[in-house]
Amino acid sequence: MSAVRLSKVSKGFVQSGGGPLSVLDAVSLEVRTGEFFAMVGPSGCGKTTLLDLVMGLTEPSSGRIDVGAQRAAMVFQRPHLLPWRTVLDNALYGLECRGELDAQSRERAVGLLQRMKLGDHLQEHPHQLSEGMKQRVNLARALLVDPQLLLMDEPFSALDPATRRDLQDDLLALWTERGLTVIFVSHSLPEVALLADRVAVMGHKPRGELTILAVDAARPRGATADSQRVLAEWVEAVESEHFGGLLKRCPR
Amino acid sequence: MTPSRGRWLSLASVALFFIVWEAVCRAGWINPVLLSAPSGIVAAGMVLLSHSMIWLDLAYTALAFVMALGVAIVGGAVVGGVIGYSRTAYFVVNPFVVAINGLPKVVLMPLVVLWVGIGSAASVFLGAVMASFPILTATFSGIRALDPDHVRLARSFGAGPRVIARTIVAPGVAPYLLSGIRVGLNYAMVGVLIAEFFGASQGVGYRMMLLMANFEVASFFAYLLIVAAFTLATTSLLQAVERRVTHWRPDALSPIGGM
Numbered sequence: 001m002s003a004v005r006l007s008k009v010s011k012g013f014v015q016s017g018g019g020p021l022s023v024l025d026a027v028s029l030e031v032r033t034g035e036f037f038a039m040v041g042p043s044g045c046g047k048t049t050l051l052d053l054v055m056g057l058t059e060p061s062s063g064r065i066d067v068g069a070q071r072a073a074m075v076f077q078r079p080h081l082l083p084w085r086t087v088l089d090n091a092l093y094g095l096e097c098r099g100e101l102d103a104q105s106r107e108r109a110v111g112l113l114q115r116m117k118l119g120d121h122l123q124e125h126p127h128q129l130s131e132g133m134k135q136r137v138n139l140a141r142a143l144l145v146d147p148q149l150l151l152m153d154e155p156f157s158a159l160d161p162a163t164r165r166d167l168q169d170d171l172l173a174l175w176t177e178r179g180l181t182v183i184f185v186s187h188s189l190p191e192v193a194l195l196a197d198r199v200a201v202m203g204h205k206p207r208g209e210l211t212i213l214a215v216d217a218a219r220p221r222g223a224t225a226d227s228q229r230v231l232a233e234w235v236e237a238v239e240s241e242h243f244g245g246l247l248k249r250c251p252r
Numbered sequence: 253m254t255p256s257r258g259r260w261l262s263l264a265s266v267a268l269f270f271i272v273w274e275a276v277c278r279a280g281w282i283n284p285v286l287l288s289a290p291s292g293i294v295a296a297g298m299v300l301l302s303h304s305m306i307w308l309d310l311a312y313t314a315l316a317f318v319m320a321l322g323v324a325i326v327g328g329a330v331v332g333g334v335i336g337y338s339r340t341a342y343f344v345v346n347p348f349v350v351a352i353n354g355l356p357k358v359v360l361m362p363l364v365v366l367w368v369g370i371g372s373a374a375s376v377f378l379g380a381v382m383a384s385f386p387i388l389t390a391t392f393s394g395i396r397a398l399d400p401d402h403v404r405l406a407r408s409f410g411a412g413p414r415v416i417a418r419t420i421v422a423p424g425v426a427p428y429l430l431s432g433i434r435v436g437l438n439y440a441m442v443g444v445l446i447a448e449f450f451g452a453s454q455g456v457g458y459r460m461m462l463l464m465a466n467f468e469v470a471s472f473f474a475y476l477l478i479v480a481a482f483t484l485a486t487t488s489l490l491q492a493v494e495r496r497v498t499h500w501r502p503d504a505l506s507p508i509g510g511m
Contacts, residue, residue, distance in 0.1 A: 074405075076401070078407075080401045080405045082420070083501075085500075097410055097415055099415075125500045127500075158486065
């Protein structure tokens, strides 16, 4: 069953210089229900645009996007917490925007935040938090709206490796537990190798049917030396075959 | 330095100032026509406060002040908000803002008298014109400082314009607006008093000119202190509100010139 289907979707922008800029050219793509789907490619290849389209934040120039009646939530690259709200109120913000705050919301939020190791920080403000904690609140805010589809735009790229590892584990646990469909954008092959079922490879100008690779590695991944070797080989193979050093050259 | 020690130091500095002032006057180094001793000012003030005149003056001026500030808050916030939101409105309105803002507003006073005559209308007019600019520029900055990513976030959760206005625009702009109003307070007071200096038949400004014309320097100073106390009280009140609204800020320190 497909959770998201893109049929020949194109998206262009009018550049401030005047000429049109085509970001996506007749891209077709299918994401299955319940899978962890990743999109990987260099900066500026249209990954974020694709997420915006699926989320409905922007309209395609042409083509069709079919998301059905699913509840979707987005986790942005930066946490974008509202500085005047506490951790708890920030976590509740998604529900508030949807007009779905009810008697149980607070309790559910507290429960989730505790589970995400933020139980001692409920009444703190964002400036008191570390980057990792902010990103946890960001994730909690999205999960609290009970999404079936979770869109994530390089959510861990600004974190130090240990914190990133921690959050990746949290995310995988929540994904399994809740049966989410995740679309995860990244520019890091090792990261998507660790997380994803399938990976869409995006070049500089994505067009047509995207190349999709399966990550054939048993879960849990990366816990043993064996598993790490399998992932590293996968990354090496994909890197040389599909990107030719493109990702390594990209600025971030 | 600990905060309490800092407070004591400020208090001691003020006490010393009044002691020296009193001593200098008592020693006869200064012509009493030019400067009254603090004790004389307090005595004159007590006499003034026991008569209804000063209360009527204060009420008259305070009413003009409140009306001027009210007009300035509404006008400044609306215009500042619109030109902060719309680039078109900004380019249409900005030349006039720059021109009028560059003008020392006091020079408008003869025109104000020509248009609305002397009296409380002139006070409100000048006070409002003077106070609206800091409020306008503060609101403008507040709108420009909003984070477009917060709006994108809210929209991703399906928020409409009303929710965005309530949860992002209002809390984001409030600290700017309040600091604009705090500056505007003093401007409104200056505008009202200047208008009363020019011509009025009552009010604090009118009375101060009259007292000076009669060389009642001690009473003049008493009025001056009352005006200072009034603006200090309103400014402190607003700072208390500001602290409540901006308590989440890491750098919540009271600004210089406040308490």
